[in-house]
Amino acid sequence: MKRRSFVKGSLISGAAAAIAPVAAVAQSKPLKDKIPYIEHYELRVYTFKDERQQKITEDFYREVFVPMMQQKRYETVGVFTELNPAGQTKLYVLIPFNTYVHAEGLYYFLEDNKDYWARGAAYLNAPADNPAFEHLETSMLKAFKHMPSKQIPAREKRIFELRQYKSASEAAGKKKIEMFNDKGEIDIFKRLGFKPVFFGETIIGNDRPNLTYMVTFKDMEDKAAHWKAFGGDPEWKKISAVPEYADALLVSKITSTMLVPTDYSGI
Incomplete structure (x- = not known):
């Protein structure tokens, strides 16, 4: 299985079932008449073993992900480190979406974006024996x-x-x-x-x-x-x-x- 296909599947497989009823509603009536405007947030928490991993991941967000969201998706992405870390800091990334459906749109947008995969290669295609992070925990929140x-x-x-x-x-x-x-x-x-x-x-x-x-x-x-x-x-x-x-x-x-x-x- 190609890495990009795996990433896409892992990110959106859970969302697909929830989005299907939304699509059905949209066909019968305007979406705004049925579903209230409530933001959703993806919260990513990275654990690193050393500064090298942190740098690869931060470079990806600084140089690729955050600018791309600003230019293409107009999302305001928050990226944070711990104030008083016990050892190597964790990295917290908060990605807002206008609605849950916009999250799927982002994943599809990135899937076939050649510029994204080329510029983010050090992070997105890091080798198994030298990964860009030790652990990634992801949550989806509803406002x-x-x-x-x-x-x-x-x-x-x-x-x-x-x-x-x-x-x-x-x-x-x-x-x-x-x-x-x-x-x-x-x-x-x-x-x-x-x-x-x-x-x-x-x-x-x-x-x-x-x-x-x-x-x-x-x-x-x-x-x-x-x-x-x-x-x-x-x-x-x-x-x-x-x-x-x-x-x-x-x-x-x-x-x-x-x-x-x-x-x-x-x-």
């Missing part, structure tokens, strides 16, 4: 209805916190999302100046059910001040005091990762 599209912070001194809340059951995960969407938790983040970038439910990926979101700070001191304000906020205390919204019932694990944007990141 929350109360914040259906990303918000890009100003290009100034900034760090990001990527938080993931894992739940023990599908029902618990939906209940936690309800707190963000319907009970005002997203509004609290905005009112307190967290400058959220996105909130998303993981629909494809590991450790489901979970939700993931990204917020913005000037520095670690700013982060501490914001979370202190959040914990003492009267509206948050009111929401979190409701027995059915207790974290012990809805959240089994919280993961927080502090990130810094690369010099070529669009976010």
Whole structure:
């Protein structure tokens, strides 16, 4: 099997079944009349064993992928490294899509793009005995209805916190999302100046059910001040005091990762 065919199949095979009903709706009525505008996000997390691997992968995103998205797809791609890595940093890549269907369009666009495969050869065709990365974890996220599209912070001194809340059951995960969407938790983040970038439910990926979101700070001191304000906020205390919204019932694990944007990141 050709490498490109394998890549294409692995990326879109899961999406094809979900996209088929969308196509049927589009034939009967305009898509906008049936399906709300909700962004989706592909989150890629790379693990490297050394600087050589990181350089190959970062060169690919800096010189090939990000410019191509800007020129051809008009997508704002975020690329981040860890603020305080334990050893070789991981690389986080956030690729937004206007809708889930646009993700398939991107994969088809890249499949037969000769310029993409030629310019990205060091990464895309790295040999098995000298790979460009050790591990790649990919998730697809669906934006929350109360914040259906990303918000890009100003290009100034900034760090990001990527938080993931894992739940023990599908029902618990939906209940936690309800707190963000319907009970005002997203509004609290905005009112307190967290400058959220996105909130998303993981629909494809590991450790489901979970939700993931990204917020913005000037520095670690700013982060501490914001979370202190959040914990003492009267509206948050009111929401979190409701027995059915207790974290012990809805959240089994919280993961927080502090990130810094690369010099070529669009976010």
